Amino acid sequence: MRLIKDKTSIDFLSRGRRLTTTALSILAVIISIGSVATRGLELGIDFTGGVLLEVGYPQHADVERVRQLLGDAGFSDVQVQRFGTETDVLLRLPPQPNTNSDEIRRLLQQTLAADEPDVDLRRVEFVGPQVGQELREQGGLATIFVLLLIFGYVMLRFQWKFAAGAVAALVHDVILTVGFFSIFRLQFDLTVLAAVLAVIGYSLNDTVVTFDRIRENFVKLRGTTPEDSINVSVNEMLARTIITGVTTLLVLTALFMFGGESVAPFSIALIVGVIVGTYSSIYTASATALYLDVNAQDLLPPAEDPDLVDDLP
Numbered sequence: 001m002r003l004i005k006d007k008t009s010i011d012f013l014s015r016g017r018r019l020t021t022t023a024l025s026i027l028a029v030i031i032s033i034g035s036v037a038t039r040g041l042e043l044g045i046d047f048t049g050g051v052l053l054e055v056g057y058p059q060h061a062d063v064e065r066v067r068q069l070l071g072d073a074g075f076s077d078v079q080v081q082r083f084g085t086e087t088d089v090l091l092r093l094p095p096q097p098n099t100n101s102d103e104i105r106r107l108l109q110q111t112l113a114a115d116e117p118d119v120d121l122r123r124v125e126f127v128g129p130q131v132g133q134e135l136r137e138q139g140g141l142a143t144i145f146v147l148l149l150i151f152g153y154v155m156l157r158f159q160w161k162f163a164a165g166a167v168a169a170l171v172h173d174v175i176l177t178v179g180f181f182s183i184f185r186l187q188f189d190l191t192v193l194a195a196v197l198a199v200i201g202y203s204l205n206d207t208v209v210t211f212d213r214i215r216e217n218f219v220k221l222r223g224t225t226p227e228d229s230i231n232v233s234v235n236e237m238l239a240r241t242i243i244t245g246v247t248t249l250l251v252l253t254a255l256f257m258f259g260g261e262s263v264a265p266f267s268i269a270l271i272v273g274v275i276v277g278t279y280s281s282i283y284t285a286s287a288t289a290l291y292l293d294v295n296a297q298d299l300l301p302p303a304e305d306p307d308l309v310d311d312l313p
Helices: 014-039 063-072 100-112 131-159 160-185 188-222 225-236 237-256 261-291 305-310
Strands: 050-056 079-083 087-091 118-129
Touching: 014 063, 014 160, 014 261, 050 100, 063 079, 063 087, 063 100, 079 261, 100 118, 131 160, 131 188, 131 237, 160 188, 160 261, 188 225, 188 237, 225 237, 237 261
Parallel strands: none
Antiparallel strands: 050 087, 050 118, 079 087
């Protein structure tokens, strides 16, 4: 691709590269959807219902020992993870049939006290299956509603071809992030859903900033092809995109490494989302607008009717 006033250094959106990256994105989306459809998600008790307990130990808690004790006591599929300090443990149990909340608390207290008499059950929460089903439905509706509002916002601010590109990028980001959790069998709960919605906001911000520069360059670089104008715009925003992405990833990596197991799924979802969102703002949003044949004429205001102009006083 030819250079325009030495502003372009990387050819992101040549036809060959667009076709290659589009094929890779479609393949990744198909794999993600296939994994969710066949393997499903490791839903947390927020969506399935169950019991959540915060347990305090007087000294360092042995997570593996706690997991073994509960398994021997008949609590199947229990999840044990650190929560906060080395003495705090978070227990997640699936719904226990034919057992009420008071009985579950008593059995857990008895099981854990047999190994550590000073153990303290600080907090016990119960989520019914019906509540979990409602949370799952409302979370899905919230995601769809956000995408529709974003489509309307970008269409009003730019043009429908840009709006289609922005929504395509966001759908791409959501599917790949959720697919990552399905493929690697990571727990998917309300915190992960919140992270997915945050990814939508991050990706949209990156896309809108790039679209703003594209709109400016469509006017400034008259006589150039839409592909060249968009390529120049992406290169001009490249430093900003890299700095924003790297600094965000540094914070999320620190949160993942030192935040404990309770926030690990949230951190992972954001890390995956930021990487995928940075990619999609270039190779999905901008490429989709090019596939729809966007050009400078699409951003011009509609021409006035000459007959109406003549009738004006």
